[in-house]
Amino acid sequence: SQQGEEDPQALSIQEGENATMNCSYKTSINNLQWYRQNSGRGLVHLILIRSNEREKHSGRLRVTLDTSKKSSSLLITASRAADTASYFCATDPMNRDDKIIFGKGTRLHILP
Amino acid sequence: DAGVIQSPRHEVTEMGQEVTLRCKPISGHNSLFWYRQTMMRGLELLIYFNNNVPIDDSGMPEDRFSAKMPNASFSTLKIQPSEPRDSAVYFCASSTPTNTEAFFGQGTRLTVV
Numbered sequence: 001s002q003q004g005e006e007d008p009q010a011l012s013i014q015e016g017e018n019a020t021m022n023c024s025y026k027t028s029i030n031n032l033q034w035y036r037q038n039s040g041r042g043l044v045h046l047i048l049i050r051s052n053e054r055e056k057h058s059g060r061l062r063v064t065l066d067t068s069k070k071s072s073s074l075l076i077t078a079s080r081a082a083d084t085a086s087y088f089c090a091t092d093p094m095n096r097d098d099k100i101i102f103g104k105g106t107r108l109h110i111l112p
Numbered sequence: 113d114a115g116v117i118q119s120p121r122h123e124v125t126e127m128g129q130e131v132t133l134r135c136k137p138i139s140g141h142n143s144l145f146w147y148r149q150t151m152m153r154g155l156e157l158l159i160y161f162n163n164n165v166p167i168d169d170s171g172m173p174e175d176r177f178s179a180k181m182p183n184a185s186f187s188t189l190k191i192q193p194s195e196p197r198d199s200a201v202y203f204c205a206s207s208t209p210t211n212t213e214a215f216f217g218q219g220t221r222l223t224v225v
Contacts, residue, residue, distance in 0.1 A: 043205075048213065105154060
C-alpha cells in the first residue's frame with residue numbers, strides 16, 4: 001500500500017496566492033521528500049526534511065514535518081504560473097532499506 | 113552526468129507483442145526503481161534493485177512483467193505479452209545509498225493497441 005497520501009488531490013488557486021499541500025504517512029521514517037512533476041516529464045526533487053527536523057525553507061518553498069502526527073505540509077508562497085504541476089511526497093521508511101515510497105500526488109493549477 | 117537515461121521515449125505496440133524498456137542509472141547510484149504512472153492509479157512502484165539485486169518485486173502486476181539488472185549501469189523491464197491495460201508511462205529512477213534524493217528518467221510512454 002502507498003506510504004504517503006497527499007491532500008488535496010487537486011488544487012486551483014490564483015497566481016500570487018499561497019498553495020498548501022499536505023502529506024500523511026503510516027510508518028516511521030528517516031526522511032520525507034517533496035517532488036514536482038511537470039506534465040509529460042519525470043519527477044524532480046524539491047526538498048528533503050529529516051525526521052529530526054520540524055521545518056525547512058528553500059526559496060518560496062516551506063516544508064513542515066510533524067512526526068507525532070505522521071504528516072508533512074508543503075507551502076508554496078506567491079505562486080506563479082510556472083508552479084503548475086503535480087507535487088508528490090515521498091518517504092524513506094525507517095524499517096525498509098533503500099526504498100523510497102511515493103504518494104499519489106496533488107495536482108496544482110495556478111490560474112492567471 | 114547525463115542523468116537517468118531511458119529508452120525508448122515512446123513505444124506503440126500491438127497487443128500480444130513483447131515490449132522491452134531500458135534504463136541506464138546514474139553512475140554510482142546503487143538503488144534502481146521502476147515505476148508505472150497512470151491517471152487512475154497514480155505512481156506505482158513495480159520493483160526496485162539494490163546493488164543489482166531485486167529486493168522487492170511485490171508491485172509487479174503479473175507474471176507477464178519481468179525486470180533484470182545484469183550490471184550496475186543497465187536495467188530492463190519486459191512485458192510479454194503486452195495488453196492494452198499496460199498502457200502507461202514507465203519511469204526508472206536511481207538513488208544513492210543514503211536515499212537523500214531519487215533521480216528520475218524522462219519516462220517511456222507505452223501505448224498498447
